[in-house]
Amino acid sequence: MVGKSTDGRMVQRPLSPHLGIYGWPPTMVASILNRATGIALSVGALLLVWWLVAAASGPAAYADMEGFVRSPLGLLMLLGWTASLFYHLFGGIRHLAWDMGYLFAKPSLNPVTYLILALTAAATALVWLAAYLQIEG
């Protein structure tokens, strides 16, 4: 940026840092993910309603719903729903712990974030493995 010095000369001034200066600290990632998965779960709630309405409507409607869920888009939505549910669940439990005054110490913030991410990955993989065994086995 070009500015003026005290004696009136034009000089180059440094710009103050904008968004690009920030790295991705784990706590920031965790916070953004909690909100993003909450929004994703709101979309997923539509699938829940569809499933219930289909189950209440009869075999034909239920088959239509199943057909969508087994399509590539349906499976992708279900995978996103599973991962989002587990992230929001574990992240939410940490939020409840925070509200009671636990896990706030600085040294615990990043390790617990990694733990939540690992638990999310493990639980999602476990559920999909169980689902695969249920369908194929």
Place this chain on the structure above:
Amino acid sequence: MATRPTSDQIHVMRSQLGRVRGLGPAKSGAHHWKVERITALALVPLSVWFVFAILTHLGAPQPAVAAWAGSPLNAALLLALVIMTFHHMQLGLQVVWEDYIHHARRREALILATRAACLLLGLIAAVAIIKIAALAH
């Protein structure tokens, strides 16, 4: 000559408790925050139960799913899940709009629309569950 009153001379004809109640920038105290936590707490066991329930009914035909969902215990738990989900979802999305939509009227309209959509979707799901339970034998 009259002196201007300083802050400790201003007399408010109202108790401290009365000033606290219903004031603050949110105008509604901690109710929103509290209910968001209470619904989250309820959703911890309910969503874990729901994932297990889905896993054990993958690929099951509609009559089997309806028979399972129609038992009084499962129907009640499904109703609890739906009520807590849509209540929590509406509270969570409201905070998202409050954070990012700066145009006041647009923000209020979006919050109202979100509440209406959540109420309607929740009612549709609830009616579906009750219908399944009523038809189950």
